[in-house]
Amino acid sequence: MNAAPKPMTVPELAEAKQNGRKLVMLTAYDAGFARTLDANGTDILLVGDSLGMVVQGADSTLPVTVADIVYHTRCVASATHRALVLSDLPFQADATPERALDAATALLQAGAGMVKLEGAGHKLQTIRFLVEREIPVCGHLGLTPQSVLRFGGYKVQGRGEAAADRLLADARAVAEAGAAMLVLECVPSSLAAEITAAIDIPTIGIGAGPGCDGQVLVLHDMLGLDSGHRRPRFVKDFLGEGGSVAGAVRAYAEAVRSGAFPDEEHSYA
């Protein structure tokens, strides 16, 4: 009889970085896909607020609510045995530490093992507040989609010396506040590699080049589905080479672990 798979734990994230083992993350929103991702080499399943765009058909992540993420977290967690389930705090759920604690508690009670929140600045206090209350936190810097109105669109962040210095300082501050992992979205590869070397916690890149400690893609993007939005440069369709959903997930996991993905074509200089 096969032993039950051992679930991925938060301390294992830091161990992976220390051992140079790349982390494989994909978004998941329902039990059917979660089961396939979990069984085919994905370390972390992200119940991302990207569900607002790829599941609900909205133009941004801003309409997503805590109740939406709780519902999808429960769906994903019900079919996940090995991967760590990471759930997003949606727009304004982290506006104050107290609101964030309520939302994060609901997400952990729905089956998440960690929550993700965007930004630094006043969010550092919220990260500390959650971590002190036994809630593992993942940060998210660079192109933070909840800031789309301020950014004026979905644009590469951290270009130019001042912006790069700011991003590096924010990454250090997020790690010092107690985050156990950091997503870097749409930043030049060289800057993401510099941040990765400067902090002890693993970085997970999306459009951040091969120098990160792991990678994440939105599931619909890596399966080549038309999201109704412009396809970003960092997206690669793995369904062609994989031949099936399970094959695509295995191909992606292998490419991330070997360092073959992302290559230059799928990164920003």
Ligand code: KIV
């Ligand atoms: O919501 C999401 O899917 C995300 C990823 C793009 C990192 O935050």
